[in-house]
Amino acid sequence: MQKTALISVYNKTDIEKFAKELVNLGWKIISSGGTAKYLSDAGIKVTDVAEITGMPPILDHRVVTLHPKIFGGLLAENTPEHLSELEKYGIPYIDLVCVDLYPLEEETKNPNATRESVIEKTDIGGPTIIRSSAKGGRIVVCDKDDRKKVLDWLKDEEPDAESFKRTLAAKAEYTVAKYCMTSAEYLSGGKFSGFLGEEALICKYGENAWQTPAFLFKTKTADPLALAHSNFKRLSGEPLSYNNLADLDRLLQTMTHIAAGFDFNNKKVPKIAIGVKHGNPCGVAVGDNSLNVLEKMLEGDLRAIFGGLIMVNFPIGEEEANTLLTFKMPEGRRRLLDGIFAPEFAGTAVEKLKRKGDKCRFLANPALAILDRTSLDISPRFRYVRGGFLQQPNYTFVPNLSKTPFDKSVSRGVFDSTLKDVMLAWAIGCTSNSNTITLVKDGKLLGNGVGQQDRVGAAKLAIFRADDAVAFAKNLDIGCPLGHPMSKLAEADLENAVAYSDSFFPFPDAVEVLINRGIKTIFSTSGSVNDEKIIELCKNKGVNLILIPDAEARGFYQH
Numbered sequence: 001m002q003k004t005a006l007i008s009v010y011n012k013t014d015i016e017k018f019a020k021e022l023v024n025l026g027w028k029i030i031s032s033g034g035t036a037k038y039l040s041d042a043g044i045k046v047t048d049v050a051e052i053t054g055m056p057p058i059l060d061h062r063v064v065t066l067h068p069k070i071f072g073g074l075l076a077e078n079t080p081e082h083l084s085e086l087e088k089y090g091i092p093y094i095d096l097v098c099v100d101l102y103p104l105e106e107e108t109k110n111p112n113a114t115r116e117s118v119i120e121k122t123d124i125g126g127p128t129i130i131r132s133s134a135k136g137g138r139i140v141v142c143d144k145d146d147r148k149k150v151l152d153w154l155k156d157e158e159p160d161a162e163s164f165k166r167t168l169a170a171k172a173e174y175t176v177a178k179y180c181m182t183s184a185e186y187l188s189g190g191k192f193s194g195f196l197g198e199e200a201l202i203c204k205y206g207e208n209a210w211q212t213p214a215f216l217f218k219t220k221t222a223d224p225l226a227l228a229h230s231n232f233k234r235l236s237g238e239p240l241s242y243n244n245l246a247d248l249d250r251l252l253q254t255m256t257h258i259a260a261g262f263d264f265n266n267k268k269v270p271k272i273a274i275g276v277k278h279g280n281p282c283g284v285a286v287g288d289n290s291l292n293v294l295e296k297m298l299e300g301d302l303r304a305i306f307g308g309l310i311m312v313n314f315p316i317g318e319e320e321a322n323t324l325l326t327f328k329m330p331e332g333r334r335r336l337l338d339g340i341f342a343p344e345f346a347g348t349a350v351e352k353l354k355r356k357g358d359k360c361r362f363l364a365n366p367a368l369a370i371l372d373r374t375s376l377d378i379s380p381r382f383r384y385v386r387g388g389f390l391q392q393p394n395y396t397f398v399p400n401l402s403k404t405p406f407d408k409s410v411s412r413g414v415f416d417s418t419l420k421d422v423m424l425a426w427a428i429g430c431t432s433n434s435n436t437i438t439l440v441k442d443g444k445l446l447g448n449g450v451g452q453q454d455r456v457g458a459a460k461l462a463i464f465r466a467d468d469a470v471a472f473a474k475n476l477d478i479g480c481p482l483g484h485p486m487s488k489l490a491e492a493d494l495e496n497a498v499a500y501s502d503s504f505f506p507f508p509d510a511v512e513v514l515i516n517r518g519i520k521t522i523f524s525t526s527g528s529v530n531d532e533k534i535i536e537l538c539k540n541k542g543v544n545l546i547l548i549p550d551a552e553a554r555g556f557y558q559h
Contacts, residue, residue, distance in 0.1 A: 004073070005096040006030045006049075006129070007039065008065065010103065011144070016042035018098065018147045025154055030094065032064050033057060052092060065125045070094075074132040096139040098147070101126045101179055108186045122183055127176045134169035141168065142175045174198065193391060195219050195382055200230040203242040214242045226367035227252060227375065232341065236350050237361035244309065244339055244361060250279035250431065250558075251311040251341065252377070253395065257427040258286065259313070259371035265401050265423055269371055270443075273297035273312045275305045279558070280432045282308065284445040286424055290314045294323045296444040298335075301469045302328055302476065309339040313368045316342045321349040328473060336360075343369035373398065399426060399523075399553060401546075418498060418521050422546065425500035426523060430555030434502050437462045437510070439519070441497035455501060455510035462499070463517055466492035494518045502555035504528040504547075508537050515541050525550035 005027050009015050012035065019029055019039050031039055032049035039046045050056050053067040073094040076082040086093055107113050107121040133140045141150055146168065153164055177196055184192040197217025206214035218230050229248060234240070240248065251274055259269045273293045275283035283300025287293045294312070298305055310324070325334050339361040340353065350362050367375075376396050383390045401419060421440045429438035433451040437458040440446060447466030452458035471490040495518035504527045505511050511534050514522060520543055527550035528534065538545040 002026060002028050003095040004028045004030060004092050005098065006065075006070070006074075006094050007098045008032050008035050008049075008126070008129070009098065009100045010123075010126075011100055012038050014144070015039070015098070016044060018151070019044050021151050022096075025151075027096070028092075030092065033061060052090075062124070065129060070129075071132050074129065074138060075136045077136075094133075094138065096141070096150075097129055097133040098141040099126050099129050099133075100142060100144070101130075101175070104179060105182045108182060118186055123179070127179055130172045130176055134172040137165060137169070139165055139168060140172040142172050146171070201239065201245075203245070204239070206242045211242075216240075216245055226365060227256070227377070231367070232363040232365045235345060235362045235364055236354060237339070237358045240339070240361055240363075247276055247279050247309050247339075248311075248341065248363075251276055251309065253557075254281055254284070254428060254431040255311055255313065255368070256371060256375040256377065257395070257398075257431050258284075258424060260373040260376050260398050261423040261427045262286070262420070263371075263373040264398050265419060269313070270420075271312070271314050273310065275300065275308050275310050277304050277308045280450045281428050281445060281448055284424065284428050284440075286420065286443045290320055291323050294320060295327050296442075298324070298327050299469070299473065300445045301465065301472075303469070303472045305335070305337075307336055307338055309341070310337060311341040311368070313343065313371055315344045315346050315369075316340065316349045316353075317346040318349055318352065321352040324353060328476065330476070339363065341365065341368070343367075395430065395557065397430075397553060397555075399548060418544070421498040422500070422521060422523050425498045426555070429500040429502050431557055432502075433558045434556040436500075436502045436555070436557075437514075438500045439463070439466055439494065439497050440500070441494070446492055446494065446497060455505055456513060458501070459499075459510040459513040463492075463494070463513070466494060496520045498523065500524070500555075502557070504531070504550050505534055506530065508533050511537055515543055520544060522546070525553050527551070 003026070005022050007015065007019055007029060008031060015035070016039055023029065023044060029039065029044060029046050030049060030052065031046045036046050036048045049065055049070060053069045055067060057064040069089065069091045072086060072089065072091040074097065076086050076093060083093065102121045102123040104118070104121050104123065107118050130140060130142050139150060141147055153159070174196065181194050181196060197219045199215055200218045201216040203214035203216065205212045216229060229245060254274055255272060258272050262269050270286040271288060271290050271293045272286050273284070274281055275297055282304035283297040285293045285296030285300070287296065324337065329335050336355060337353070337360050341363045343366050344364050345362060353360060353362070377394050378396060379394060380391050381394050401422060420443055424443060425438045425440040428440070428445055428448060429436045432438065432448055435452045435455060435458050437449045437455065438445070439462045447462040447464070447469070449458040449460070449462030449465065452461055467490065470492045474490045497519055498521045499514045499519045501522070501524040504525045506528050507530055511522065522538065522543060523546040526547040535545060
């Protein structure tokens with residue numbers, strides 16, 4: 001018996017090629033309105049829906065396919081009883097549906113959209129056909145990228161038909177669900193919200209081995225640029241774990257904030273290298289020479305970076321690979337890393353950096369090489385809470401350091417010598433777990449005091465991490481591990497360093513901790529009842545204080 005396909009699409013690009021292939025396979029084509037005319041003009045024999053229903057399109061084409069003689073053909077089961085009923089009423093059994101939807105999401109994002117224009121772009125017949133076809137167990141093609149796959153499957157005599165059609169039906173239901181959610185969000189002004197995902201990767205497990213299954217999903221709010229997680233190409237190493245993917249997200253936030261800050265304030269994005277452990281930067285550096293930048297990044301914390309992940313915005317070649325492996329490592333030992341993200345890997349870099357058991361992941365994404373102020377992620381951020389989820393706009397604030405005078409500030413202006421360090425400290429601190437105080441000098445992260453309950457603790461932790469990193473490197477040089485009776489303590493050179501605080505100082509105490517170690521520039525926010533005391537302290541100590549209102553510039557992140 002001749003099989004029948006119903007084709008009705010908004011975007012008609014190449015639809016005639018799909019229809020011709022079906023005709024060549026012996027199929028009959030049913031279509032409607034503009035699609036029927038388009039296919040007919042392309043020389044394809046088409047039966048118009050109106051010929052079957054006996055009804056022309058009505059209500060300005062709002063009702064075309066919504067008719068029992070169409071939906072009976074989609075929902076009937078392949079049983080003698082149903083087939084007999086179809087024959088009685090002259091209803092064709094429809095085996096395949098190829099339907100796309102009006103561009104509703106595109107219209108809702110149009111700044112000139114009105115409720116009337118959105119309603120006109122709200123498809124009713126399309127989603128109804130798609131869902132009816134899925135329920136009826138038909139071949140449902142709602143994604144143009146599936147057309148060739150379906151044709152190849154038909155030509156191959158439909159192997160594993162039940163599984164194949166079920167996969168298409170699942171995508172069909174997901175497509176309609178996204179479409180309906182878009183309408184609900186628009187009509188409610190955001191009071192109804194949700195996010196729907198399509199599996200992009202299966203993780204071995206979640207944060208811990210007993211948390212299975214764990215997935216990476218692509219959502220309808222996924223970054224349209226190439227920086228989306230799913231656009232990183234794995235060149236070698238094990239698949240990314242749940243924790244790796246979380247760290248990748250944090251790395252991207254820090255990397256794009258650094259790039260945006262430098263592009264906005266300095267008109268040039270430098271070479272950037274970031275090392276993270278548990279999402280928080282333990283080493284960051286910027287500069288003009290890739291090898292020097294990598295060395296400064298590693299020096300940020302030679303101990304913490306061991307087993308960490310690294311992201312750079314420049315290619316990793318053989319020299320860069322040697323630096324990552326051997327810089328300040330004891331002779332004969334290699335540095336172990338869990339992952340490296342770069343625009344590209346050249347020569348034998350991957351082979352040099354590989355770990356036993358493929359434990360180091362190498363992911364390339366050319367988009368990392370072309371970062372600027374437009375690279376910030378602007379999609380909403382979601383977080384599960386018990387019984388629901390939180391939603392907020394993304395982190396997109398970039399300070400304008402050419403703006404003077406600053407709010408309640410004793411700033412003498414940000415000079416070229418400190419502009420880059422202020423910018424770097426801000427970008428690191430505002431993408432680290434708050435409360436955070438971040439110390440930077442000469443384009444290099446010295447200490448990152450993250451996740452503290454108070455600012456004195458964050459200041460002391462930032463200084464401790466800076467001192468500890470220097471002591472570790474010093475004792476590494478003399479072959480004596482920290483904690484050994486012969487090991488030596490050391491202090492980092494924090495004279496004239498920059499400190500960033502992700503919110504205002506409630507009291508002068510944390511500011512005093514920083515000033516006592518030689519900090520000469522502090523970038524923070526105003527809003528404390530003790531702002532005037534802090535300003536007076538900085539005046540008396542000759543410290544450059546940059547304040548922007550807390551409501552504008554607070555950098556809380558990942559509470």
